[in-house]
Amino acid sequence: xxALQPVPAGTLASLLTAIGSASVRDGGGAVTVPVPAARLxxxxxxxxxxGARLADLFATDGDQVTLRLVWGLDTERQxxxxxxxxxxxxxxxxxxxxxxxxxxxxxxxxxxxxxPAGGKPLNRVALPPHAGPDFPRLGHQPAQPPAEVHAPHTVxxxxxxxxxxPVRQVGxxxxxxxxxxxxxxxxxxxxxxxxxxxxxxxxxxxHRPAEALFLAExxxxxxxxxxxxxxxxxxxxxxxxxxxxxxxxxxxxALELERLYNHAAAxxxxxxxxxxSVGQAxxxxxxxxxxxxNAAVFGHRYLFGVVEAGGxxxxxxxxxxxxxxxxGYGELRRxxxxxxxxxxxxxxxxxxxxxxxxxxxxxGLVGPVARASGVAVDSRVDQPxxxxxxxxxxxxxxxxxxxxxxxxxxxxxxxxxxxxxGDLAAAGPGTGAAPLPGGGGAGLxxxxxxxxxxxxxxxxxxxxxxxxxRLRPASVRNWRGFDDAARSQNVFTDIPxxxxxxxxxxxxxxx
Amino acid sequence: xxxxxxxxxxxxxxxxRYPARPDRSAAGLPTPPAFRAGVIDRxxxxxxxxxxxxxxxxxxxxxxxxxxxxxxxxGRCQEAAPWAVTPSGEFELAGTSPAQFVKQIGLVQEVxx
Amino acid sequence: xxxxxxxxxxxxxxxxxxPEGDVLAARLRQRVASQFGRSLHIxxxxxxxxxxxxxxxxxLAAPHYDxxxxxxxxxxxxxxxxxxxxTGPMIRAFDxxxxxxxxxxxxxxxxxxxxxxALGGVYPxxxxxxxxVGEILPVDVWIPGCPPSPLALLQGLLVAVDRLAxxxxxxxxxxxGDAEPPARExxx
Numbered sequence: 001x002x003a004l005q006p007v008p009a010g011t012l013a014s015l016l017t018a019i020g021s022a023s024v025r026d027g028g029g030a031v032t033v034p035v036p037a038a039r040l041x042x043x044x045x046x047x048x049x050x051g052a053r054l055a056d057l058f059a060t061d062g063d064q065v066t067l068r069l070v071w072g073l074d075t076e077r078q079x080x081x082x083x084x085x086x087x088x089x090x091x092x093x094x095x096x097x098x099x100x101x102x103x104x105x106x107x108x109x110x111x112x113x114x115x116p117a118g119g120k121p122l123n124r125v126a127l128p129p130h131a132g133p134d135f136p137r138l139g140h141q142p143a144q145p146p147a148e149v150h151a152p153h154t155v156x157x158x159x160x161x162x163x164x165x166p167v168r169q170v171g172x173x174x175x176x177x178x179x180x181x182x183x184x185x186x187x188x189x190x191x192x193x194x195x196x197x198x199x200x201x202x203x204x205x206x207h208r209p210a211e212a213l214f215l216a217e218x219x220x221x222x223x224x225x226x227x228x229x230x231x232x233x234x235x236x237x238x239x240x241x242x243x244x245x246x247x248x249x250x251x252x253x254a255l256e257l258e259r260l261y262n263h264a265a266a267x268x269x270x271x272x273x274x275x276x277s278v279g280q281a282x283x284x285x286x287x288x289x290x291x292x293x294n295a296a297v298f299g300h301r302y303l304f305g306v307v308e309a310g311g312x313x314x315x316x317x318x319x320x321x322x323x324x325x326x327x328g329y330g331e332l333r334r335x336x337x338x339x340x341x342x343x344x345x346x347x348x349x350x351x352x353x354x355x356x357x358x359x360x361x362x363x364g365l366v367g368p369v370a371r372a373s374g375v376a377v378d379s380r381v382d383q384p385x386x387x388x389x390x391x392x393x394x395x396x397x398x399x400x401x402x403x404x405x406x407x408x409x410x411x412x413x414x415x416x417x418x419x420x421x422g423d424l425a426a427a428g429p430g431t432g433a434a435p436l437p438g439g440g441g442a443g444l445x446x447x448x449x450x451x452x453x454x455x456x457x458x459x460x461x462x463x464x465x466x467x468x469x470r471l472r473p474a475s476v477r478n479w480r481g482f483d484d485a486a487r488s489q490n491v492f493t494d495i496p497x498x499x500x501x502x503x504x505x506x507x508x509x510x511x
Numbered sequence: 512x513x514x515x516x517x518x519x520x521x522x523x524x525x526x527x528r529y530p531a532r533p534d535r536s537a538a539g540l541p542t543p544p545a546f547r548a549g550v551i552d553r554x555x556x557x558x559x560x561x562x563x564x565x566x567x568x569x570x571x572x573x574x575x576x577x578x579x580x581x582x583x584x585x586g587r588c589q590e591a592a593p594w595a596v597t598p599s600g601e602f603e604l605a606g607t608s609p610a611q612f613v614k615q616i617g618l619v620q621e622v623x624x
Numbered sequence: 625x626x627x628x629x630x631x632x633x634x635x636x637x638x639x640x641x642x643p644e645g646d647v648l649a650a651r652l653r654q655r656v657a658s659q660f661g662r663s664l665h666i667x668x669x670x671x672x673x674x675x676x677x678x679x680x681x682x683x684l685a686a687p688h689y690d691x692x693x694x695x696x697x698x699x700x701x702x703x704x705x706x707x708x709x710x711t712g713p714m715i716r717a718f719d720x721x722x723x724x725x726x727x728x729x730x731x732x733x734x735x736x737x738x739x740x741x742a743l744g745g746v747y748p749x750x751x752x753x754x755x756x757v758g759e760i761l762p763v764d765v766w767i768p769g770c771p772p773s774p775l776a777l778l779q780g781l782l783v784a785v786d787r788l789a790x791x792x793x794x795x796x797x798x799x800x801g802d803a804e805p806p807a808r809e810x811x812x
Contacts, residue, residue: 128717136751166718167669167725170698171682174670174718195718196672199752214564214585218746221674221771265679268686278515284686285525295539301773302676305541305585313590338514505675526690529775530788537775543768545799565745565770577797581745583770597799604768604792605780609758611793612743612766 010076011050018046029237029444030070030079040067040084041092047071048098052080053377054364055477056455057094057104058470059086059112061139067091067108068470069101070444070455074382079444081457089143090117100364103480110146112139121147126197126510136202138468159187166195169496173506179492186495189486191479196510204469209235209309209436212466216456217304220473220508222262225254226449227473227508228307230456233385233445234469235309238460239437245386246430247311252387253321253424254298254306255447256417261290262450262503263410263417264332269500270407271339274348279339286331293328296320311433318425329418336411349404353485353498356401365481367452367474369502372409373401379446379453391423403501410503438464449474451504475508537602541584544577545599546616551575555595556618559588573618579604580612659732660706660785663695667705669725671712671757677739677771678711689774696781702728707784709777710761713741714754726761734784738767738777746770768792 012031016022019039025032035043048054053072060066064085071080084091093116095102106122109115110131115122124146133141159182166174174195180188200219204212209232216231217224229251236243243251268283291301297316298306306312339345355365360373370377378395380388396412398405442459452474459468485498527534551559556575560568567581568588589596606612668681684691685698699705702725714722726735737757740746743766749755757763767780782788 130717134751166721169700170666171668171678171685172670173673173675173678174721195715195721196670197717197752198672198713198715198747199750202752203747211564215746218674221676222679224676268682278519281687282515282518284683285522285688288525288683288686288688292536292539295536299539299586300541302679302771304583304770334518338518341514507673507675525687526693527688527775529778530782534775537773540773543797545797547799565740566748567745578744579792579795579797580743580766580768581740582768583740583745585770599795599797599799601792601795601797602769602773602776603779603788604772604776604795605783605790606766606768606792607764607783607790609766611790612768614795614797616798 011047011052011073012080014050015043015046015080019043027237028442029234029446030081032081032083035082035084037084037086037091040082040094041097043082044069044092044094044097047080047082051075054098054100055079055453056457056470056472057101057108058457058472059108059114059139060459060468061112065112065114065139068457069094070457072377072382072453074377077382077384079383079446081444086114089114092116093118093120099362100477106146109142111137113142115142123147124192124194126194128194128197136199138202166192175506177495181492184491186486186490186492189483189495191482193479193506193510196506198511200511201469201471204466204471207466208464209466212469213307213309216471217307219471219511220449220475220505221302221304222265222505223258223449223451223454223473223508225251225258225303225306226447226454227456227471229255229447230445230454231458231469231471232307232309233447234443234456234458235436235445235460237443237445238441238458239439239443239464240441241310241434241436243311243434244430244432246315246428247432248386249424249427249429250312250315250431251307252391253316253421253429254303254312256421256424257290257294257297258303259417259450260329260332260414261287261294263414264290266410266500266503267332267336267339267407269503270349270403270497271345273496273500274345276339276342276345279335279342279345282331282335282338286328286335289324289328289331293321293324296324308433310436312431313433315431316425316429318429321421321425325418325421329414332414346404348497349407349501350402352403352494353490353501354400354402354488355481355485357399359484360401360481363480363484364477365452366477367449368396368406368409368413369478369481370452371396372398372405374399377453379448383446387424387427391420391427393420403497406501436464438462440464451475451508452478471511473505473508473511475504475506476511478502478504479509540602541586542598542600542602543579543582543584543604544588544596546575546577547595547597548616549619550595551592551616552619552621555592558591559596562587562591570618575616575618577614577616578612579614580606580609654786660734663697664707664781664785665697665699665705666707666709666781667699667702667725667729669708669710669722671710671718671722671742672715672753673712673739673741677741680771680774680777681709681711681738683774684777686774689778691778691781694778694782703730705729705733707734707736707781708761709736709738710757710763711739711742712757713747714757714760715752716754719754719760722760734764735761736765736767736780736784737761737763738769738772738780740768740770742766743768
């Protein structure tokens with residue numbers, strides 16, 4: 001099963017040496033290396049040491065539970081998946097070597113009943129407290145329930161915890177914070193999202209790609225194009241379908257429009273969190289204009305219904321794009337320039353919510369949050385595939401890792417998105433989809449959502465129905481950086497500012 | 512602050528006059544479908560039911576039942592049968608009881624006979 | 625469309641489904657709505673949405689729509705709220721939080737369910753979700769859409785306070801004309 005062409009090189013080659021294997025499968029969007037359970041710790045050590053980014057960790061049920069780790073070999077332009085069958089209920093602890101894995105270890109435990117060895121307490125992630133043995137899971141109920149991270153109303157030494165949410169301020173998603181504070185400063189912050197768990201991965205099983213994309217778009221509606229693209233690409237990789245180039249150009253335009261309106265919305269939220277109503281109004285004018293551009297170009301304000309397995313369901317109205325985009329972006333730019341000249345606003349953003357480069361790397365953060373902390377990951381560049389292969393964006397990177405840096409990264413990205421849209425629109429976008437071959441298979445797909453890399457892994461049976469769909473919108477990865485950002489010498493009133501600068505969703509992480 | 516004040520004045524008013532005046536921006540938005548009753552037979556109705564991802568359609572004997580409340584205006588029914596299903600253009604859809612959303616469309620026996 | 629009953633003050637017995645029950649409910653709604661006609665405070669509640677409905681709701685206060693000019697205001701405090709604007713398919717794990725939010729609002733109060741998820745679409749009732757807001761809360765007005773645009777939301781809010789008449793009951797969603805299907809379709 002060795003790939004003959006190309007010869008394994010770089011990290012892949014050294015990994016194979018480290019685990020003493022020559023077995024590699026190339027295809028399905030990534031290079032897959034089966035790793036026996038006994039070698040898993042070695043493999044993870046090796047990959048983490050070689051600088052590979054742990055992008056995801058998930059399990060699949062079967063005769064045994066199979067653990068898959070998705071690694072981004074970003075400098076080598078590929079994804080690597082290690083595949084390990086777990087015979088008993090435990091596997092080597094991974095989060096000590098790769099801290100990015102902890103939340104996923106907890107998720108796998110509550111869905112599949114297998115846990116890392118070592119007895120470390122695992123938290124509840126997606127399933128609600130009352131989830132009994134009949135509650136739908138992707139695998140089997142764990143032998144012991146997960147630990148409850150709770151927030152008692154007590155004063156304990158210098159700090160006390162209090163719960164906040166899940167019903168919060170007006171017009172935001174439900175989210176539960178456990179806030180640990182010494183009075184004003186935030187000592188610790190943890191989040192519960194199980195009250196928004198719709199069980200999307202469980203629902204997708206048995207669906208064909210067409211119905212699956214309807215649900216995938218709604219996993220994280222503000223990243224509808226990106227998540228749908230990642231699932232469609234996973235299906236296409238699995239079955240060996242090649243979308244027509246014109247359809248990929250269309251996807252790129254939709255994705256960049258998605259990025260633009262999200263960054264405008266984040267700017268509006270930043271203004272609201274700092275109490276600058278007039279700035280918020282200016283940003284909302286830009287946002288509304290951009291949403292109307294989306295509706296004019298693609299028929300939906302939030303770009304639902306564009307991506308289809310094999311291609312796209314509709315092509316862009318280029319005339320409407322040409323008419324509407326300059327005005328919409330102009331509003332965004334003017335509002336941003338005014339904000340950057342408003343000292344009272346800038347003072348709230350500087351040195352707030354710092355995520356250090358080391359934290360961003362350790363936690364495997366993605367998107368503008370990572371880029372603002374000096375970690376230059378961007379799947380449009382790191383994993384070149386059409387249409388970005390022919391139209392590479394410049395990656396916006398800053399080093400300070402505070403709210404201001406994230407805001408500036410978003411502004412740079414917005415400018416770059418407008419440029420990209422112009423290039424893609426001139427390259428002949430169209431509509432249409434390639435037919436999906438039969439035969440089943442498994443594949444990895446990705447797209448750079450406004451929040452960062454959205455990943456999906458899908459396996460289909462011979463009938464073309466999904467047997468396992470793994471959805472990993474960027475929010476899944478980046479919320480774990482929120483704790484660190486909130487903790488770095490911030491006060492309560494900084495929390496909404498930091499949250500706006502992350503611009504994640506609860507829906508995308510709870511799924 | 513003078514910066515913002517001047518910008519605001521230059522910008523002018525963008526606020527909609529709805530409901531006093533209709534708002535043109537509504538014209539671009541997706542709307543639930545309208546069904547051509549005279550051309551939909553049971554077979555086509557069953558196809559439309561199967562293609563709806565939101566369970567807004569079901570067939571009750573010779574009647575296609577459409578629940579507007581469940582409709583996401585995704586357009587799949589229209590794509591499946593563009594001669595029989597078109598956008599309704601309606602977006603003022605609020606209702607005060609569940610029954611107001613349930614629409615019955617009579618089916619023809621057999622089309623083309 | 626699945627959903628609960630309006631106006632819990634009307635007896636929740638089979639008799640309430642009789643026409644007299646509907647008339648009583650309508651009259652009660654009218655009295656309630658007439659008190660809110662000029663000024664209405666709105667609390668939002670997310671029972672499991674995909675986050676897009678929330679974005680459209682936030683835009684109600686934005687310059688293009690400006691709900692304040694209609695006398696509507698958002699409030700974060702259930703105690704000050706007259707109307708609960710609810711999104712999402714009512715995830716089961718959230719039902720207690722939803723009921724508590726509703727019960728924290730003093731009467732008289734209205735509930736508006738908004739978005740296809742909240743009206744029984746997208747997610748069928750199963751172990752994760754009830755499938756519709758009306759399964760847990762007494763809904764007065766339903767607003768379809770995915771998402772409902774800010775204009776659709778404004779229409780729904782105005783219907784809720786009786787400043788606009790609902791029109792959906794009069795819409796048939798049928799189109800006239802004698803369009804023939806393409807011949808090949810008829811042969812299938």
